[in-house]
Amino acid sequence: MPQTAIAAEQVSARVHRKPILHGVTARFATGRWTSIVGPNGAGKSSLLKVLCGLWPAHALQGGVQLQGQPLQRWPRRERARALAWLGQNETATDELTSYDVAMLGRLPHQAWLASPSDEDHAVVRRCLQATQAWDWRHRPLAELSGGERQRVLLARALAVQAKVLLMDEPLANLDPPHQADWMLIVRALVARGTTVVSVLHELSVALQADDMLILQAGRAVHHGACADPATHAALEAVFEHRIQVRQLDGQWLALPRTMRN
Numbered sequence: 001m002p003q004t005a006i007a008a009e010q011v012s013a014r015v016h017r018k019p020i021l022h023g024v025t026a027r028f029a030t031g032r033w034t035s036i037v038g039p040n041g042a043g044k045s046s047l048l049k050v051l052c053g054l055w056p057a058h059a060l061q062g063g064v065q066l067q068g069q070p071l072q073r074w075p076r077r078e079r080a081r082a083l084a085w086l087g088q089n090e091t092a093t094d095e096l097t098s099y100d101v102a103m104l105g106r107l108p109h110q111a112w113l114a115s116p117s118d119e120d121h122a123v124v125r126r127c128l129q130a131t132q133a134w135d136w137r138h139r140p141l142a143e144l145s146g147g148e149r150q151r152v153l154l155a156r157a158l159a160v161q162a163k164v165l166l167m168d169e170p171l172a173n174l175d176p177p178h179q180a181d182w183m184l185i186v187r188a189l190v191a192r193g194t195t196v197v198s199v200l201h202e203l204s205v206a207l208q209a210d211d212m213l214i215l216q217a218g219r220a221v222h223h224g225a226c227a228d229p230a231t232h233a234a235l236e237a238v239f240e241h242r243i244q245v246r247q248l249d250g251q252w253l254a255l256p257r258t259m260r261n
């Protein structure tokens, strides 16, 4: 049995009094890439926020285990080094240069008020180069296009060098070559033992992962290998058979079904 890197155990989450997640249990194996998919409003981003510790405790039941320890028991700094996060629509750092934004990923590694080390600079450089964002390192995030800023934010998440990386719609605004690059980056991370969990709407990319968690109306309805026909059947069902999963050149694809048949 592979070890679990991060797990949601019987998680129920509310916003005000509205239930959003209903008793979700999902265990993410170490050194694997899992995509979370499901219809709009299914609770994908909410589950990712819970996994990351961003959900208010008073509106949460159940818990998250990170490397076998309850998330809330992790010392903050250690947790920030162990768990990296790429969220959606982040604007808090808009006035900073791309370089400084990527350097924020190194904060958990730096002593209080200390300057970045040579290693911090080297890691930031490598990460900005990996996401092809190095060329605009001196430009403020606010001046970049949607895809350009996404690549800087990805570099920031990579710069943490965490063992667990959670990403919410990481492909937002990325053109196809950069989507392919993102997949290569994820595959390289996973090959080094990193656990990657990504919420994705691009189902054909999501199917390239190792495993797939399917959410519907705040519940986990399927969790299985991306190559498993049972996963394909669950995926088609959750999207009301408006997609079909097919194989082309050894890759699984989700094709829209435009004809009623």
Ligand SMILES: Nc1ncnc2c1ncn2[C@@H]1O[C@H](COP(=O)(O)OP(=O)(O)OP(=O)(O)O)[C@@H](O)[C@H]1O
Pocket: 015, 018, 020, 038, 039, 040, 041, 042, 043, 044, 045, 046, 047
């Ligand atoms: N702050 C909030 N106030 C009220 N309802 C919320 C809030 N945040 C999320 N919700 C509701 O929780 C449900 C799950 O939202 P969530 O963003 O997790 O879904 P999702 O699966 O990521 O959706 P999408 O695919 O559209 O991004 C939705 O019905 C949403 O309207």
